[in-house]
Amino acid sequence: MPGVTMSNELRARLADMATACRVLSMEGHEDGTQGHLSLRDPEGRGLWLKRMGVPLGRIMGPEDFILIDFDGNQLAGDGRRHAEWPIHTEIMRARPEVNVVGHSHPHFATLFSAVEAEFEPIVQAGHRVRGHKVARYEDTSVLILDSEMGADLARSMDGHWAVFLRNHGITFAGEDIAGAALTAIYLEHACRALFEVHASGLPYKVPPKEELAEQDRIFQSEWFLADNWSYFVDRLATGERGS
Numbered sequence: 517m518p519g520v521t522m523s524n525e526l527r528a529r530l531a532d533m534a535t536a537c538r539v540l541s542m543e544g545h546e547d548g549t550q551g552h553l554s555l556r557d558p559e560g561r562g563l564w565l566k567r568m569g570v571p572l573g574r575i576m577g578p579e580d581f582i583l584i585d586f587d588g589n590q591l592a593g594d595g596r597r598h599a600e601w602p603i604h605t606e607i608m609r610a611r612p613e614v615n616v617v618g619h620s621h622p623h624f625a626t627l628f629s630a631v632e633a634e635f636e637p638i639v640q641a642g643h644r645v646r647g648h649k650v651a652r653y654e655d656t657s658v659l660i661l662d663s664e665m666g667a668d669l670a671r672s673m674d675g676h677w678a679v680f681l682r683n684h685g686i687t688f689a690g691e692d693i694a695g696a697a698l699t700a701i702y703l704e705h706a707c708r709a710l711f712e713v714h715a716s717g718l719p720y721k722v723p724p725k726e727e728l729a730e731q732d733r734i735f736q737s738e739w740f741l742a743d744n745w746s747y748f749v750d751r752l753a754t755g756e757r758g759s
Contacts, residue, residue, distance in 0.1 A: 520561070520583060520591055520592035522578065522592075523558075525558070526557075526558060526564075526578075527578045529555060529558075529693070530555065530564060530577065530578035530581050531577050531578060532693050533553060533555050533564070533566075533575075533581065533616075533693060534575045534576055534577050534578070534580055534581075535749060535752065536553060536693050536694075536696075536697045537551075537553055537566060537572040537573070537575035537580075538572065538573055538575060538576075538752055538756075539697060539701075539748045539749060539751075539752050540553070540572050540618070540620060540697060540700060540701070541571065541572040541573030542573070542748075542751065542752055542755065543622075543700075543701045543704065543748070544622045544623060544704055545572060545620035545621070545622045545700060545701075545704070546571050546572045546573055546620075547620065547621040547685075548571065549568070549569050549570060549571050550620075550621060551566075551571075551572050551618075551619065551620040551621065552565060552566045552568075552598045552600070552604070552618065552619055552620075553565075553566050553572075553616065553617070553618040553696075553697075554566070554604040554608075554616065554617050554618070555581070555615065555616055555693070556608055556614070556615040556616070557583060561583060561585065561591060562583055562584050562585035562586055562591060562605075563583070563584060563586075563604055563605065563608060563617075564581040564582070564583055564593075565581060565582055565583075565584055565597065565598060565601060565604060566580060566581055566598070567580050567581060567582050567593065567594075567595025567596060567597075567598075568595060568596040568597060568598045568599075569595070569596055570595070572620075579593075579594070580595065581593060581595075582594075582595050582596075582597060584597060584601060584605070586605045586608070586609055587605075587663075588601050588602070588605065588663075599659060599661055600619060600659055600660045600661065602660055602661065602662055602663045602665060602666030602667075603617065603619050603660050603666055603669060603687055604617045604619075604666075605663065605666060606663055606666030606667045606669065606670045607666070607669070607670045607673070607687070607689055609667075609670070610667065610670040610671070611670070611673075611675075611689070613691055614689045614690065614691065615690070615691055615692060616689065616690045616691075616692060616693050616695070616696040616697075617687065617688070617689045617696070618687065618688050618689070618696055618697070618700055619685060619686070619687045619688075620685055620686060620688075620700060621684070621685035621686075622685070622686065622700070622703075622704040622707075623704075624704055624707035624708040624710075624711060625680070625685070625686045625703050625704045625707040626684070626685045626686070627707070627711065628680060628707040628710065628711070629652075629680035629681055629682055629683060629684060629685060629686065630682065630683045633710075635649065635650040635680075635706070635707075635710075636710060636722050637706065637722065637723070637728060638706075638709060638710065638713060638720055638721070638722055639706065639709045640731075641702045641703075641705035641706040641709060642702070642706035642709065642710075643723070643728060643731040643732075643735060644698070644702040644706075644731075644735045644744075645677075645678065645699055645702050645703050645706055646677040646678075646690075646695070646699050646732075646736060647676050647677055647732075648728050648732075649676055650676065650678045650679060650680055650686075650703065651672050651673045651674055651676045651678070651679040651680070652672065652679065652680050652682070653668070653669050653672040653673075653679050653680065653681045653682060653687075654672075654682050655668055655672075655682075656682070657681070657682050657683035657684050658684075660681075669681070669687065673687075673689070677689055677690065677695075677696075677699050678699050678700070678703055686700065686703060688700040688703065694741050694742070694745035695741060697745070697748075698741060698744060698745060698748075701748065
């Protein structure tokens with residue numbers, strides 16, 4: 517649209533967002549054309565949202581994102597706007613430290629959204645979920661279609677970095693692309709482990725808080741996040757070269 521510019525730096529960040537979409541697809545977060553990821557616009561115009569009608573695994577670059585303002589008005593981009601855009605606008609409106617928001621329906625984490633149990637970090641994947649706690653949004657299982665519902669969802673997060681939407685899926689957030697995507701990836705792995713250990717019927721332990729805090733010192737460090745994000749990006753590149 518006229519008057520909306522995209523700097524080279526922003527184009528590079530949206531290219532990284534496209535990579536993150538494909539990594540999430542590779543890691544089990546794709547559900548048809550559902551699932552979306554957004555980036556706060558660095559110039560304060562709103563946020564760049566993955567366009568509707570395209571699966572996560574087919575998001576290839578900046579052209580696959582649209583710019584919307586915090587009222588949902590589309591300012592730039594040729595794609596359609598996801599119906600659940602208020603998830604993104606209201607979390608970013610409520611939390612200025614958040615620059616990336618995502619929503620997806622990964623198999624095990626979505627199943628866990630339907631059970632009456634608290635998330636427990638019993639294995640290292642769970643230790644890598646930022647904060648080791650996942651909030652719950654229990655108001656409804658229907659789509660988040662207006663700003664009031666989005667604001668309720670944002671409040672339910674209570675400062676945490678991921679939330680189960682009852683009988684629906686997950687929403688996750690981060691200060692940057694890698695942090696948000698890794699939280700989503702590790703949450704799905706951790707939920708699978710929870711189902712498996714409960715199915716075994718064997719007793720289990722959760723590490724004490726002081727040990728989890730020590731894990732956080734490592735797992736949320738800049739070098740650890742960079743190394744592990746590179747691992748997933750390299751896996752994606754290898755697979756795409758092979759295909």
